[in-house]
Amino acid sequence: MTRPKLTDRIRRGVFLLDGAMGTQLFARGVEPGSCNDWLNVKSPDIVLEVHRAYCDAGSDAVLTNTFGANRYALARHGCADKVFEINKAGAQVARRAAGEDRYVLGDIGPTGDFLEPLGGLRADQVADAFAVQAKGLRQGGVDGFIIETMTALDELEIAINAAKTAGGGLPVFASMSFDKGGAGFRTMMGVDVPTAVSKMLSLGVDAIGFNCGTAALDEYVDLSKACVAAVRSAGKETPVFAEPNAGKPELVDGQAVYRVTPDEFTVACRKIADTGIHILGGCCGTGPDHIRTVAQMLRH
Ligand SMILES: [Zn+2]
Numbered sequence: 001m002t003r004p005k006l007t008d009r010i011r012r013g014v015f016l017l018d019g020a021m022g023t024q025l026f027a028r029g030v031e032p033g034s035c036n037d038w039l040n041v042k043s044p045d046i047v048l049e050v051h052r053a054y055c056d057a058g059s060d061a062v063l064t065n066t067f068g069a070n071r072y073a074l075a076r077h078g079c080a081d082k083v084f085e086i087n088k089a090g091a092q093v094a095r096r097a098a099g100e101d102r103y104v105l106g107d108i109g110p111t112g113d114f115l116e117p118l119g120g121l122r123a124d125q126v127a128d129a130f131a132v133q134a135k136g137l138r139q140g141g142v143d144g145f146i147i148e149t150m151t152a153l154d155e156l157e158i159a160i161n162a163a164k165t166a167g168g169g170l171p172v173f174a175s176m177s178f179d180k181g182g183a184g185f186r187t188m189m190g191v192d193v194p195t196a197v198s199k200m201l202s203l204g205v206d207a208i209g210f211n212c213g214t215a216a217l218d219e220y221v222d223l224s225k226a227c228v229a230a231v232r233s234a235g236k237e238t239p240v241f242a243e244p245n246a247g248k249p250e251l252v253d254g255q256a257v258y259r260v261t262p263d264e265f266t267v268a269c270r271k272i273a274d275t276g277i278h279i280l281g282g283c284c285g286t287g288p289d290h291i292r293t294v295a296q297m298l299r300h
Pocket residue numbers: 211212213245283284
């Protein structure tokens with residue numbers, strides 16, 4: 001292996017993740033609404049092409065195409081029995097693109113439902129679902145896990161613990177998705193930044209972050225400051241990561257459209273990096289051109 005340990009590497013300079021996966025798949029002819037995660041098995045070459053585009057753009061790590069590869073999200077596409085296979089294949093195709101020099105992070109997204117008593121999911125079943133996903137990703141050769149777009153503290157905690165126990169001790173990054181409202185930054189479930197950060201710190205994650213959400217570009221800079229401040233005020237040095245969207249989405253004919261250019265995105269990423277974060281990437285609306293421009297900025 002030619003790459004340093006992931007937990008060491010993320011403390012040296014700014015570590016660059018990739019951008020969005022879904023929009024890149026759609027740009028290559030994949031039908032919106034179909035099961036993106038199943039492509040790891042069915043058409044790995046399309047997924048490989050997206051990963052390669054991000055590696056060529058300058059990403060230090062790619063995220064596996066497994067955001068929806070837990071049994072609950074897969075059940076909506078009729079593939080709940082393929083969790084392990086899809087995750088293992090997702091890790092393998094990402095590794096093919098990343099090679100031995102770049103890192104692969106196993107992407108774990110939410111179930112899309114709520115735990116009891118708010119919803120119908122039982123904690124032990126959710127824990128098992130995330131454990132199966134983490135095992136598949138680990139078998140496929142990931143360097144660590146990134147748990148993203150979480151909005152509820154109970155599901156976040158279950159996912160982190162499952163990735164830690166089933167993931168064979170690999171590093172775990174975790175992030176929640178915040179929106180800016182009248183009460184400041186909150187997740188959809190009402191969790192504020194200090195509460196999210198203190199929960200993640202107590203669970204011992206290796207990096208704490210935010211991703212997605214509907215903030216405008218400059219609001220992500222404020223969100224970043226809030227995350228860094230919350231970590232520091234707890235007396236910790238846990239690395240912080242930011243995966244902003246390409247600005248606020250506009251709804252056009254029912255589709256979310258992101259109009260932020262690579263240059264505008266990069267100006268915001270510079271400000272975000274200056275708040276003291278260690279890891280940068282892009283969420284919805286970002287593509288290889290956004291990542292390339294950020295990579296060039298980071299080199300200067
Ligand atoms: Zn997003």
